[in-house]
Amino acid sequence: MPARHGRDAAFRLVAAGATRRGFLRLVGQGTALAALGQLRGLSPAVAAAAADAPERCFDAAETEILTQLVERLVDTGEPDAPRVRNTRTIATIDALCAQLDPSVTAQLSIALRLFEYGPFVFELRFSRFTRMDDAEKDASLEGWQASRLALRRHAFLALRNLAMLGYYSQPETWSLIGYAGPLIGRSATT
Amino acid sequence: MIQKLLERGGDLVERADVCVIGSGGGGAVAAAELASAGLSVVLLEQGHHWTARDFSQREDEMMPRLFEEAGMRQTEDGAVTILQGRNVGGSTVHNLCYAFRTPTPILRLWREEHGLPELTEEALAPSFARVEQELRVKPIREDELNSLNRLLRSGAERLGYSGFVTRHNREGCVKAGYCILGCSYGAKQSMLVTYVPRADRAGARIYANARAERIEAEAGRVRRVLGRVVDHAGQAQGSIEVQARVVVLCAGAVASPDLLARSGLGGEAVGRHLHLHPSVMAAGFWKEPIHAYRGIPQSYYIDEFIDLERDARSGYVLMPISGFPVLTAANLPGFGRRHFALMRDFDKMGGLLVLLHDRSEGSVASGDSLSRPRIRYALSREDGRLLARGLRHSAEVLFAAGAQRVVVPYLSEPWVLTSRADLAGIEDREIRAGSVPIASTHPQSTCRMGRSAADSVVNAFGECHDTAGLFVADMSVFPTSLGAPPQITTAALADRTAHHILERWPDLAA
Numbered sequence: 218m219p220a221r222h223g224r225d226a227a228f229r230l231v232a233a234g235a236t237r238r239g240f241l242r243l244v245g246q247g248t249a250l251a252a253l254g255q256l257r258g259l260s261p262a263v264a265a266a267a268a269d270a271p272e273r274c275f276d277a278a279e280t281e282i283l284t285q286l287v288e289r290l291v292d293t294g295e296p297d298a299p300r301v302r303n304t305r306t307i308a309t310i311d312a313l314c315a316q317l318d319p320s321v322t323a324q325l326s327i328a329l330r331l332f333e334y335g336p337f338v339f340e341l342r343f344s345r346f347t348r349m350d351d352a353e354k355d356a357s358l359e360g361w362q363a364s365r366l367a368l369r370r371h372a373f374l375a376l377r378n379l380a381m382l383g384y385y386s387q388p389e390t391w392s393l394i395g396y397a398g399p400l401i402g403r404s405a406t407t
Numbered sequence: 408m409i410q411k412l413l414e415r416g417g418d419l420v421e422r423a424d425v426c427v428i429g430s431g432g433g434g435a436v437a438a439a440e441l442a443s444a445g446l447s448v449v450l451l452e453q454g455h456h457w458t459a460r461d462f463s464q465r466e467d468e469m470m471p472r473l474f475e476e477a478g479m480r481q482t483e484d485g486a487v488t489i490l491q492g493r494n495v496g497g498s499t500v501h502n503l504c505y506a507f508r509t510p511t512p513i514l515r516l517w518r519e520e521h522g523l524p525e526l527t528e529e530a531l532a533p534s535f536a537r538v539e540q541e542l543r544v545k546p547i548r549e550d551e552l553n554s555l556n557r558l559l560r561s562g563a564e565r566l567g568y569s570g571f572v573t574r575h576n577r578e579g580c581v582k583a584g585y586c587i588l589g590c591s592y593g594a595k596q597s598m599l600v601t602y603v604p605r606a607d608r609a610g611a612r613i614y615a616n617a618r619a620e621r622i623e624a625e626a627g628r629v630r631r632v633l634g635r636v637v638d639h640a641g642q643a644q645g646s647i648e649v650q651a652r653v654v655v656l657c658a659g660a661v662a663s664p665d666l667l668a669r670s671g672l673g674g675e676a677v678g679r680h681l682h683l684h685p686s687v688m689a690a691g692f693w694k695e696p697i698h699a700y701r702g703i704p705q706s707y708y709i710d711e712f713i714d715l716e717r718d719a720r721s722g723y724v725l726m727p728i729s730g731f732p733v734l735t736a737a738n739l740p741g742f743g744r745r746h747f748a749l750m751r752d753f754d755k756m757g758g759l760l761v762l763l764h765d766r767s768e769g770s771v772a773s774g775d776s777l778s779r780p781r782i783r784y785a786l787s788r789e790d791g792r793l794l795a796r797g798l799r800h801s802a803e804v805l806f807a808a809g810a811q812r813v814v815v816p817y818l819s820e821p822w823v824l825t826s827r828a829d830l831a832g833i834e835d836r837e838i839r840a841g842s843v844p845i846a847s848t849h850p851q852s853t854c855r856m857g858r859s860a861a862d863s864v865v866n867a868f869g870e871c872h873d874t875a876g877l878f879v880a881d882m883s884v885f886p887t888s889l890g891a892p893p894q895i896t897t898a899a900l901a902d903r904t905a906h907h908i909l910e911r912w913p914d915l916a917a
Contacts, residue, residue, distance in 0.1 A: 289742070289743060290742045290743065290746075291742075291743070291746075291747075292742075292743040292744055292747070293744065293747040293750075293751075294743075294744040294747065295747070309467050312467075313467065313470070313471055313477055315640070316471045316477060316639045316640050317471075317476060317477055317479075317640060318476065318640055318641050318776050318778040318779055319640065319642070319776075320775060320776045320778075320779060321476065321479075321779070355743060358742060358743075362741075362742070362818070362819070363819055367484060367485065367841060370485075370818070370841065371481075371484075371485035374485065374818070375479070375485075377742055378479070378737045380742075381733055381736035381737050382466065382467060382470070382733045382736075382737070383467075384736075385466075385732035385733045385735075385736045385750075386465060386466050386467035386732070386733050390732070391732065393750075393751065394732060394750050394751055394752075394753035394754065395696060395752075395753055395754030395755075396700075396731070396732050396753055396754065397698075399463065399464035399465060399585070400464065400583045400585070401463065401464055401591055
């Protein structure tokens with residue numbers, strides 16, 4: 218897999234070949250990855266959303282990247298499925314992240330920027346995640362999921378699990394999967 | 408009265424005979440026993456005080472309330488997710504109530520190979536009896552098995568596998584099934600509704616939102632505990648100082664060694680020998696809805712593949728597992744439409760968990776943040792093979808129980824089995840760190856008991872080798888992996904440590 222290996226080598230370059238902790242230290246010191254995160258020439262969709270998104274844990278630009286990531290991660294293909302933007306999915310993720318140690322949320326913010334610029338960094342394509350169509354986004358996410366580099370796979374899993382938490386905690390989604398919901402105020406059945 | 412320091416505000420300065428750190432399966436027991444005997448006790452709990460009224464049965468609300476790092480605590484390599492409680496009552500508030508005594512061969516192993524002749528069944532019997540009475544431990548009745556547990560029992564019996572219906576600590580259970588999110592009905596006999604209120608009634612001063620950050624000793628004797636009032640994100644709000652003749656550290660197998668290391672106490676063995684009881688899951692899908700998430704989640708227990716008399720250091724058990732939408736979605740592989748193809752059958756799904764009695768070891772060391780110790784764990788090749796074998800046996804039981812499909816959640820490519828003919832292939836694919844979701848709810852052994860300070864932290868009664876008056880009473884003291892659900896062992900050892908402190912009190916108070 219020379220192409221993938223080449224992409225991972227690019228990531229390794231960005232992360233300075235560091236261990237996970239070294240990677241985080243780099244982030245904290247504002248070196249290579251932070252510089253990457255500061256590439257703030259945002260896509261139109263990101264910029265448009267930046268104006269009125271409520272900011273708690275993530276800023277408006279990060280919130281838009283997160284939203285588009287979550288939309289692909291929880292895509293059901295069902296026409297009647299609740300849309301991420303019509304639910305409190307992102308607000309739920311944001312509220313949860315706001316209760317985490319600041320060192321974790323700092324990593325998540327950097328991870329979002331990496332997902333946004335991942336196509337450029339890892340795939341050597343002059344594009345950003347939020348400017349891609351759905352098929353391209355899915356292919357980009359597959360790249361994260363199957364990366365040879367554990368750091369990328371872990372970042373993918375962290376974002377994926379946040380997406381699952383945000384979406385499947387919305388009551389609107391429960392009828393899709395046959396979940397009857399909490400029993401408080403109702404009688405239990407076995 | 409349990410004081411929530413976040414709401415009260417200000418600093419905390421206290422003096423007591425005993426300061427107990429942590430209110431979970433060890434700390435609540437120690438605090439209640441010591442306070443009931445007349446000692447003045449201060450109990451510090453870094454988490455919040457949530458009660459049944461707060462348990463909303465919603466995953467998005469309960470995960471950050473009840474779990475360290477909102478349920479996202481991981482080993483440093485991201486391979487193992489570690490679920491630990493962070494609230495008054497600790498992990499007993501979210502556990503699933505299996506109630507096992509320490510296996511006889513494990514006690515023998517601890518006596519014979521770890522220099523702990525004091526740990527006999529006779530010596531521990533009074534502690535087991537007290538704990539089981541307080542927690543109202545009893546057998547689960549036949550009519551209390553839910554659909555998934557009945558199905559899996561039928562599968563195991565069809566295959567001739569050994570298994571049994573366990574004991575539990577519930578009283579007046581309504582079978583809602585939300586045990587892992589905290590019992591909204593007060594039926595789970597966790598520390599929150601048993602030992603913590605008993606400690607409170609006995610006069611213990613109990614503080615929530617109180618994180619111990621340093622234990623200080625002078626001339627080889629413990630003197631005081633320093634800490635901070637912390638919010639839900641672990642951010643400091645005020646200072647804490649508790650002067651005490653005795654400190655009982657019960658913060659769990661991750662935080663306890665971290666605190667000792669930050670304090671320069673405990674010796675060289677602090678944080679070593681971490682065992683996790685790592686677990687992996689196979690998911691079965693039935694033709695019709697089975698609503699596995701309703702009723703008592705775990706009541707049947709398959710012990711066919713662990714024989715502690717033959718090998719006290721290895722083996723695995725199989726335990727039914729079900730979840731609510733978020734936990735289920737997180738444990739199923741992939742994303743997007745392929746992931747949803749599994750999720751759409753949520754109500755037809757039930758799992759079998761392989762819980763490994765691990766030989767593999769790891770370590771805990773202090774991290775950059777007080778909320779995030781560095782947890783390392785290396786799954787050995789042999790343990791990986793055992794997990795793979797366990798997945799094969801899980802799939803076998805699921806098919807025998809009537810499942811139409813079984814999913815083995817390899818992260819790179821989920822493997823959907825449709826018949827028993829596919830089973831052999833599971834063992835050909837090894838389980839390695841990062842190849843499947845691995846979870847741990849039982850970190851242990853990081854301040855282990857033993858004779859020598861060179862390879863252990865505390866003696867047979869939980870007292871640190873290097874510091875008089877400093878005791879540890881949580882799962883970190885287990886000399887080896889326990890090989891069984893740890894709730895009762897943890898509580899019984901804490902009870903024993905508390906009674907040892909009482910016997911030695913004139914000496915310790917001098």
